[in-house]
Amino acid sequence: xxxxxxxxLADTLAxxxxxxxxxxxxxxxxxxxxxxxxxxxxxxxxxxxxxxxxLTEAIVWHGGEASTSRASFEAMTKEEREAMIAFLGSL
Numbered sequence: 001x002x003x004x005x006x007x008x009l010a011d012t013l014a015x016x017x018x019x020x021x022x023x024x025x026x027x028x029x030x031x032x033x034x035x036x037x038x039x040x041x042x043x044x045x046x047x048x049x050x051x052x053x054x055l056t057e058a059i060v061w062h063g064g065e066a067s068t069s070r071a072s073f074e075a076m077t078k079e080e081r082e083a084m085i086a087f088l089g090s091l
Contacts, residue, residue: 006063009047021064031055031091055085 002018011020026048035041045053052058062070073081 004064006065006067008061008063011049028088028091032089055088056081 004019004021007021009021030037034044034046038044045051046055046058047061052061059073060070073084076084
């Protein structure tokens with residue numbers, strides 16, 4: 001499925017019916033293994049182009065269709081955000 005991620009994550013490449021701000025979202029399963037696959041926690045990169053260094057960066061940079069989800073994450077308490085990041089890291 002293609003998702004409009006908003007202008008903040010857009011690049012200059014449109015492909016077929018996908019505009020520059022549309023991306024095919026990868027499954028979240030395996031996020032916790034990236035530190036092993038990419039060599040260390042310091043090497044892990046997120047998003048379609050690797051520009052996010054943390055899951056928090058990846059979440060707050062989302063726009064477009066994900067704006068509501070980003071706002072929900074931002075409205076969480078610090079403890080709730082930490083629990084969400086821990087959950088995502090367990091996938």
